[in-house]
Amino acid sequence: MIETRGFKILRAVGLTFLTAIVVLPLYVILVTSVKPLEDVRGVFSWLPSRITLQPYMDIWTTVPLAHYFVNSLIVVVTATIFSVVLAVLGAYALSRFPFKGARTFSMMVLSTQMFPGILFLLPLFLIFTQIQRTVGIQLNGSYLGLILTYMTFSLPFAIWMLSGFFASIPKDLEEAAMIDGTGRMGALIRVVLPVARPGIIAVSVYCFITAWGEVLFASVMTNADTRTLAIGLRAYASQTDVYWNQLMAASVVVSLPVLIGFMLVQRHLVTGLSAGAVK
Amino acid sequence: MPVEPKVKEPPERERSVDDAASARHNGKLTPSERNQRRAQAKVAGQVVQTAGAGRRDRLFPYALIAPASVMELLIHIIPMALGVYIAFLGLNQFTIGNWLQAPFVGLENFVTGLDPDGPIGSQFYAALLRTVVYTLISVGAAWALGMFAAVLLTSKVKGRGFLRTLFLTPYALPQYVGAIAWAFMFNQRDGVINRILVQDLGILDEGPFWLLGGNAFWVTVVVTVWQFWPFAFLMLLAALQNIPDDVYEAAALDGASLWKQFTTITLPMIRQANVVMLLILSLWIFNQFNIPYVLFGPASPPEATLISPLIYEQSFNYWNFGVGGAMSVLLLVALVIASAFYIKLVMPKGKALHD
Numbered sequence: 001m002i003e004t005r006g007f008k009i010l011r012a013v014g015l016t017f018l019t020a021i022v023v024l025p026l027y028v029i030l031v032t033s034v035k036p037l038e039d040v041r042g043v044f045s046w047l048p049s050r051i052t053l054q055p056y057m058d059i060w061t062t063v064p065l066a067h068y069f070v071n072s073l074i075v076v077v078t079a080t081i082f083s084v085v086l087a088v089l090g091a092y093a094l095s096r097f098p099f100k101g102a103r104t105f106s107m108m109v110l111s112t113q114m115f116p117g118i119l120f121l122l123p124l125f126l127i128f129t130q131i132q133r134t135v136g137i138q139l140n141g142s143y144l145g146l147i148l149t150y151m152t153f154s155l156p157f158a159i160w161m162l163s164g165f166f167a168s169i170p171k172d173l174e175e176a177a178m179i180d181g182t183g184r185m186g187a188l189i190r191v192v193l194p195v196a197r198p199g200i201i202a203v204s205v206y207c208f209i210t211a212w213g214e215v216l217f218a219s220v221m222t223n224a225d226t227r228t229l230a231i232g233l234r235a236y237a238s239q240t241d242v243y244w245n246q247l248m249a250a251s252v253v254v255s256l257p258v259l260i261g262f263m264l265v266q267r268h269l270v271t272g273l274s275a276g277a278v279k
Numbered sequence: 280m281p282v283e284p285k286v287k288e289p290p291e292r293e294r295s296v297d298d299a300a301s302a303r304h305n306g307k308l309t310p311s312e313r314n315q316r317r318a319q320a321k322v323a324g325q326v327v328q329t330a331g332a333g334r335r336d337r338l339f340p341y342a343l344i345a346p347a348s349v350m351e352l353l354i355h356i357i358p359m360a361l362g363v364y365i366a367f368l369g370l371n372q373f374t375i376g377n378w379l380q381a382p383f384v385g386l387e388n389f390v391t392g393l394d395p396d397g398p399i400g401s402q403f404y405a406a407l408l409r410t411v412v413y414t415l416i417s418v419g420a421a422w423a424l425g426m427f428a429a430v431l432l433t434s435k436v437k438g439r440g441f442l443r444t445l446f447l448t449p450y451a452l453p454q455y456v457g458a459i460a461w462a463f464m465f466n467q468r469d470g471v472i473n474r475i476l477v478q479d480l481g482i483l484d485e486g487p488f489w490l491l492g493g494n495a496f497w498v499t500v501v502v503t504v505w506q507f508w509p510f511a512f513l514m515l516l517a518a519l520q521n522i523p524d525d526v527y528e529a530a531a532l533d534g535a536s537l538w539k540q541f542t543t544i545t546l547p548m549i550r551q552a553n554v555v556m557l558l559i560l561s562l563w564i565f566n567q568f569n570i571p572y573v574l575f576g577p578a579s580p581p582e583a584t585l586i587s588p589l590i591y592e593q594s595f596n597y598w599n600f601g602v603g604g605a606m607s608v609l610l611l612v613a614l615v616i617a618s619a620f621y622i623k624l625v626m627p628k629g630k631a632l633h634d
Binding site: 004006007011015019022026029041043087090092093099102105108109111112114120126130152212215216220229230233248251254269270 | 336337340341344354355365376427435448453455456464473505513565603615617
């Protein structure tokens with residue numbers, strides 16, 4: 001764009017406005033998280049009467065937050081690893097070989113990505129119930145069950161994004177490696193994976209973020225022992241007294257891991273999302 | 280860390296390629312030997328590809344997709360088929376425990392759940408229509424904000440690296456955290472929104488209830504736009520950076536106004552990115568469950584009930600699993616039609632996903 005005077009004014013006004021709408025909720029979260037409890041009753045005050053880190057200490061005892069944290073980590077990390085490993089193989093096949101059924105496979109991947117979790121929630125719930133009845137493996141309320149349901153959204157997305165990444169890696173690389181005597185699998189592991197590493201990390205972080213914020217499956221498929229943060233955080237508000245300051249402090253704590261991860265890989269995420277989408 | 284796809288891509292890719300290549304070779308072949316072999320291979324073409332190939336190589340791609348296919352079958356295909364089946368079962372809190380024995384009720388669930396004149400069916404169509412309206416408004420607003428921000432931050436403005444990162448935070452934040460914050464902000468008496476409207480700006484005499492009645496719909500829209508516009512921004516920024524500057528310079532020399540440049544250069548050149556981004560965004564927003572669930576709990580106000588939360592409510596609040604199943608089937612049909620269009624747009628010319 002050519003920077004005329006009008007454009008500069010528009011830009012200043014526009015950026016101020018956008019910054020304001022992004023920052024307002026972030027400010028409310030942060031400022032509330034350092035307020036004493038008496039400040040969060042009554043009308044919202046822009047500044048705390050005094051700054052206290054007490055909410056950050058209390059969050060661990062009001063609600064078993066550490067327990068929920070560990071639950072979330074177990075479920076989300078496992079689902080992410082499984083999805084990405086399966087997706088690497090599938091996406092590599094899609095991006096390299098013109099095999100019969102490739103189109104069917106990719107259509108299946110693309111279309112299941114479009115369906116809402118609610119379509120899979122009830123059937124999976126019933127399948128899990130039945131498995132428990134007949135085989136005795138508990139899936140409803142267990143980590144395993146939740147991990148499987150989380151793969152319903154992370155697997156198709158990972159396949160889709162990774163095949164975009166792989167397609168942008170020149171085929172010559174593996175051909176050279178294969179002439180040097182490496183097998184197909186060796187070429188994938190020793191040549192393609194190292195080159196695609198930024199992409200794979202970006203996809204993993206993306207799956208992690210999505211699963212970390214997931215509410216639907218967690219609300220049905222967890223019990224007191226396996227409750228994840230998404231549902232656990234509600235406990236601050238379901239007391240007779242809503243501990244808004246603690247709720248906001250907990251929000252900060254559960255957001256930090258994903259925010260940091262996102263910032264670290266956002267450059268590759270842009271490339272990955274647009275490669276997955278456009279190529 | 281600023282988003283800089285433009286400068287980043289070529290050097291980094293080449294470097295990692297070289298690293299991989301040198302790590303791999305370990306001095307087994309000199310570069311010239313390698314090039315020679317590569318050239319021979321190129322000439323030989325087909326021969327090299329098929330030499331030593333045969334059955335094993337033909338089966339290789341199938342071996343690669345096998346684990347993902349099995350998983351897709353388990354978590355998507357079978358559940359979807361079962362979902363259609365249970366729409367014909369009398370499934371409620373009494374029969375759910377032993378659902379294989381649940382009575383087959385034929386179209387009864389469809390009549391209850393999808394009869395436009397019935398009490399539940401009318402809710403279904405209202406929710407479906409409401410979800411379409413909600414999707415159109417939210418996607419439109421998210422696109423407009425994302426486009427605006429992307430255009431502004433493609434220019435060389437001070438602090439753009441910082442602003443790019445800042446603008447992405449709503450998207451990186453866990454969805455329920457964003458929704459919790461907004462639920463707090465929209466509190467009737469005490470929230471910051473009413474504080475701004477009533478006390479700070481004096482626009483209203485009394486703070487309205489935001490999370491009840493018709494306002495609840497607009498709150499859902501606001502929270503959705505807030506959480507998703509950065510995605511539009513992210514995708515459009517990447518697309519805009521591929522437009523060379525001299526195109527704009529030439530247009531400016533010809534006296535084209537900024538608006539004219541935007542409509543005749545920017546929009547056509549990012550058309551593909553726009554189409555794909557709008558489709559993804561529409562799906563995510565149409566299928567939205569997290570935001571209303573965190574804002575309103577397991578039952579949204581009737582004026583703001585969207586389709587996913589309605590099916591959830593019927594199934595898990597009222598234990599009308601069969602009716603929930605029937606609603607799911609209709610939703611599935613709608614989405615299959617939509618996905619046929621989507622696939623046609625994303626995968627043209629009968630090709631596989633990527634080539």
